[in-house]
Amino acid sequence: MKYAAKRLSFPSAILAGFAILATGFASAQGSAAGSAEKQASRQPDCAPAWNPASPYDAGSIASRGGIHYRAAFWTQGNPPERGQAWQAGKRCRPVIQAKAADHDANFPPNTLKFLKANTGLDGEQWDNIMKLVNKPEQDSLEWTKFYGYCEDIKDKRGYTIGIFGATTGGSNDEGPDGPTLFKEFDASSGASNPSIAGGLARAGVHGSMQGKILKISDSAKAFCGKINALQNNAAWRDAMWNTFYKVYIQYSVQQARQRGFSSALTIGSFIDTALNQGATGDSGSLQGLLSRSGNSADEKTFMTTFYAQRSKIVDTNDYNQPPNGKNRVKQWSTLLNQGETDLKNADAAVRKVTDWEMK
Secondary structure (H helix, E strand, C coil): CCCCCCCCCCCCHHHHHHHHHHHCCCCCCCCCCCCHHHHHHHCCECCCECCCCCCECCCCEEEECCEEEEECCCECCCCHHHCCCEEEEEECECCCCCCHHHHHCCCCHHHHHHHHHHHCCCHHHHHHHHHHHHHHHHCCCCHHHHCCCEECCCCCCCCEECCCCEECCECCECCCCHHHHHHHHHHHCCCCCCCHHHHHHHHCCCEEEECCEEEECCCHHHHHHHHHCCCCCHHHHHHHHHHHHHHHHHHHHHHHHHCCCCCHHHHHHHHHHHHHHCCCCCCCCHHHHHHCCCCCCCHHHHHHHHHHHHHCCCCCCCCCCCCHHHHHHHHHHHHHHCCCCCCCCCHHHHHHHCCCCCC
């Protein structure tokens, strides 16, 4: 079973631009100094574009035509420029959508092909899923920096490693995924008969299996130093994704497809739940939550119930320190309500929903 905790404390400077939105609705006083280019550079990034299919509560902010608008009351389908339900604010700088190639560059080429073939999702969708996963795990959207992450977070699960928090095991995790990771590392490095011992040797670390637990005999400094050094190792990155897929992604995709769902948001939500709370097992696992989420064939209806069920247990300290758990779930549920289910052209929306403070 997975238990999440705040592992590192990185200030979220990525999202600081949105902090000035609150002032974007004051009336302009006089003309701004400087050239048009400089004036534009001082403008805040535009909030997610107004979506006619999305409902907006009073106080919600959307952009249209390079202008911020604030909803005066609940509204849906009313174009902001027509007034009525919307109040116009200051101009904003449209966020340039990242090119698909920029998203794809965050993955090993073979991994990208494998994920597309087995999940139906492309690099852009997976990049956004990983940003949403990494925010409550590492308080950062820059998930690619954590292939070499290693720390004992004192949760009785041994060492926590890499982009999805593989563990070596302990009294709170008697079925760890760390052993699989090291075996996959041996395989990715070319071993004809891959083994856990072979993977440990390739990493330059010392340890052995005690039942299902991988007991590391090196000091914490020595062990994590070796894992840190694998950050840019191609075989290690392949092994990380192979393990991630076998332990969490494959089951999550299967559960989505069995219900007739295929959206990136639903698949990502299931994966986030599985790695945070366990894929199968007790009532708090993904399997347990799915059993209590009803049988609706309508994806939005089902996922609304799923998020409500997950929110009941994520702040129990077994999984997340309050209020990190509820904020973790809110990221996904907000995107659902905004209609961002495919996670395409959703860079600005993802930045906005991850703009919350880790405790």
